[in-house]
Amino acid sequence: MTAGDDPIARGFPSDPMDLALDWLPGGANQCLMTLSTLDEGAPDSRTMLLSEVTRDGFHFHTDALSRKCAQIAADARVSLTILLAEQSRQLVVQGTADAAPAAEIAQAYRDRGPYLQQLAWMNTPEFAAADDASRTRQWARFSTEHTGGFSPPGSWTGYVVRPRLLRFWIGAADTASRRVEYVATDGGWEATFRAG
Secondary structure: OOHHHOOOOOOOOOOHHHHHHHHOOOOOOOEEEEEEEEEOOEEEEEEEEEOEEEOOEEEEEEEOOOHHHHHHHHOOEEEEEEEEHHHOEEEEEEEEEEEOOHHHHHHHHHHOOHHHHHHHHHOOHHHHHOOHHHHHHHHHHHHHHOOOOOOOOOOEEEEEEEEEEEEEEEOOOOOOOEEEEEEEEOOEEEEEEEEO
């Protein structure tokens, strides 16, 4: 690789988390992402909230009884796709989902708005199967019964995705888009340019 082909020599950081933190600033619950897990070898994806990005990795929180948690328990390899459409950017993260600390899990619940706090209690297969009128009544009743706020349900949990690969896509109106890919090595990170 020549200096011209090396993203680091062209001004990209040697640590991709520096770039991730620059792209995804702010506190909790800042953007949506697509989480992809493996379901008996086949990919399974859903859009959910990215709770936080730290030096440790990418944090998300959810119901421990969900299908995605069962899939992570069977195979902790995951992929995240974070689209920043207004900035013409996209970040893809491949890594391993580890259990988040208990204090972080509790804080993530407190950081959510009332709707998402209630959703953590009510987003069950039984509620999903109910007819619309019943769902509306149950939702309103549960909300009325908890006017003082919500505490986390016992099944509330969280994960930290520790990346082994990060791929930053950068769009451009006046030329072709491109990707900068970082792959973890024993000595740190190896960065290369990829076609858009």
